[in-house]
Every structure is written in C-alpha cells, then in structure tokens.
Amino acid sequence: MGGLRPALLALEDGTVFRGFAYGAAGTACAEVVFHTSMAGYTEILTDPSYRGQFVTFSYPLIGNYGVSPDDHESDRFQAEGVVVREATTSGGVAPELEPLLAERGVVGIRGVDTRALVRRLREAGVLKGCIDSTGLAASELVDRARAHPEVTGGDFVDRVSAPAAYDFEDPVPPGPAPAGPGGVSASFVPRPVPAPLAGAAPRVAVVDCGVKRSILRQLAERGARVRVYPARVARAELLAWRPDGVVFSNGPGDPVDVPHVVDLAASLIGTLPVLGICLGHQVLARALGMETYKLRYGHHGGNHPVGEIATGRVAITSQNHNYCVRWDEARARDWEPTLRNLNDGTLEGFRHRSLPVTAIQFHPEAGPGPHDARPAFDDFARTLAPARAAGTGTM
DSSP states (O other), X not given: OOTTOEEEEEETTSOEXXXXXXXXXXXXEEEEEEEOOSSOHHHHHTOGGXXXXXXXXXXXXXXXXXXXXXXXXXXXXXXXXXXXXXXXXXXXXXXXXHHHHHHTTOEEEESOOHXXXXXXXXXXXXXXXXEEOSOOOHHHHHHHHHHSOOSOSTHHHHHHSOSSOEEOOOXXXXXXXXXXXXXXXXXXXXXXXXXXXXXXOOEEEEEESSOOHHHHHHHHHTTOEEEEEETTOOHHHHHHTXXXXXXXXXXXXXXXXXXXXXXXXXXXTTTSOEEEETHHHHHHHHHTTOEEEEEEXXXXXXXXXXXXXXXXXXXXXXXXXXXXXXXXXXXXXXXXXXXEETXXXXXXXXXXXXXXXXXXXXXXXXXXXXXXXXXXXXXXXXXXXXXHHHTGGGO
C-alpha cells in the first residue's frame, strides 16, 4: 500500500482535497470526471476512452476483489489518475490494484470525500485538476491545473489507436493467463495480419479510436472475423480486405478533432453496413453534418437508462463520454433518432431509414455494467450476411 504519504487533489476552481497517495508517487494533471458504477474498476481504468482523465469513483470501496487479466479492456491502464474514498485489498485472492497502478506510473489519491467531489463536478461541470504526492503547495497545483490543456486534439485518439492493423483473437487462453507487465496477459500484444483465411465467416473491420477489448469479443462471439485498423487507415486499405461491415469504436476526446475519421465514415455510408459506438456515434453524426457539444459533466457509469423511442422499452446502459450529438431534423433527411437518455433527454442513438447504418452512444458490451443492450450486436450481425450475399462486402 501507499502508506500514509500525504497527497493533494487541486481543482482549477481553487478547490483542494487532501488525502493520501495511492498508486504511483508523483504529480499529474488531467480532466477530472466521476464514474458511478459499483464494480468494474479494472475495466474502467483500462478503457482507452479515459485517456487524459482522472477517474473519481463514486462507489466508496475500491480494490476489494483485486485485478484479473481477463478484465482488462486494453493493454495498459489508460486513466491518468485515480481518486477513491477507501482503498482496500483482495486479501490475496487476486493481484492487488495499487501495486499495479504504481508499476504502471498511474498516480492516485485515497481518503478523499468523493461525495463532495462529485457534487462539485456536478455543480461546476468537468474541471481540470492536479494530483500530487511530492509535497508541492496547493496554490501551485491550482495554477498547474488551470494551465493544463483541455482534453482536445486528435492526438488523444492517436495515442490509444492500434499502430497497425491486426486480426483480433481472444487474448485469454484456457487455463491460467500468462502475466505480462502490470498483470496484463502477455497474449494481449496485437498479432500481425496473416494471410486471408478460408471460410465464410463475415468480416468486420473495426476502426480503432480506442476500442475496448470486450467490443471485439462481442463481435467475434457472433461469428465474425474481426480485423482492427488504426484510426488513420485509408479507405482503400480498409476496403481491400473486403469487409462485410465496419464498426467505428469508442475512444477519448472531442469528435471535432478527428476529421479524418469523420471523412472515412462519410465515405463508407451506403457502401456497406456500419455501426458507430460512443465516439463512433458522434463521428457518424458529424459525417452527416450534425453538430456535437460537450456535456456539463459527461455520462460515466453503468446505470444510465436509455429509452427506445419507437417502443418505449428501456435499457440500463454502460456509458463513458463527455460529448453528445445535437440532432437536427433539417439535416437528417433519411435518418431518424431511435434512442434517448431518460435522465437528461440527450440523443443516444440514430439510424438510416433504409440503409444498414446505426449509431449508439453507449457501450452495448457493458464491460462493466448491465447486459441489456447487447442485442445491438445481434442487430448489426444480421446485416452482415445480406451484405455478403449482395456483394457489398467485396468492394
């Protein structure tokens, strides 16, 4: 454990929280958000969408069941820092969270009144902050927080996107998983693209803006052969593989800052089935000429109710995003909104009225969270076979 080394969390508005070091010693600045899930801290901290952010856990007890390689959503801890009320251990049942955070250089603070911090973020909106356990003065940390750049710029997606295309294979083999650095399965390393395989499995190309492993797993479990491409993939390279469908993944930052991904999405609409998830939802919206905007404090948690406009059915969803789509009926033409957030009324999904193109703002694989929305993958999978039969996946 990090002992009783004092630590501070200073926000750009001048608010200072005192606690004790958790994870790596040092100083770091980032955007501060809060997450409302009661479990799943490993999945949350390894979600690439959290690059550039400190995660505040509203649930007060973190670390009680340790860390399993099977729960990692990527090959590293992605959050810049961690804020918790009470840190505990697994009692030896599984590798402990704090040593892994320290090993991977992730700073944190424990002993914070996270209820007060969450209320502050809800009132003021997302704030930049600095965590320090080296003894810097609170006033200096406030100044550093104010000077820290916003979580904007396409480089956030570039930092988490795959450096080269690879074919997805479930990285957790039967039996004990070989542990690599930070407790991550050694088989997590992306494999180079092999020669095309024989067989009729539908091919799904995933544009990696920061994709979660469980999204890839859900696609593979539905019989798809999944190939992951960097966010800056050229349209010709992607289509050369002759995919039957394309998924634009989740990821960090502002969709305005990834115009190359927006342009790719626009070029593929009407060519083959497309699914956009989270940032991918925003990317598809911008490809249609829609505007996006930053939410006051974002949607981060496994308990967001989403209503289906046509039927009134409700799903409890897992979400992690700071940006949202402003729906414009005048621009929509052949498109229609399908889902809305029942907490704040924001748009949660839309689709084309005749083409197999769908976008959803939440994470349907729900790692962590409820599984209500997994049928979204079933719906997408059903569009792939007709696409292959029609030849649209062979361009």
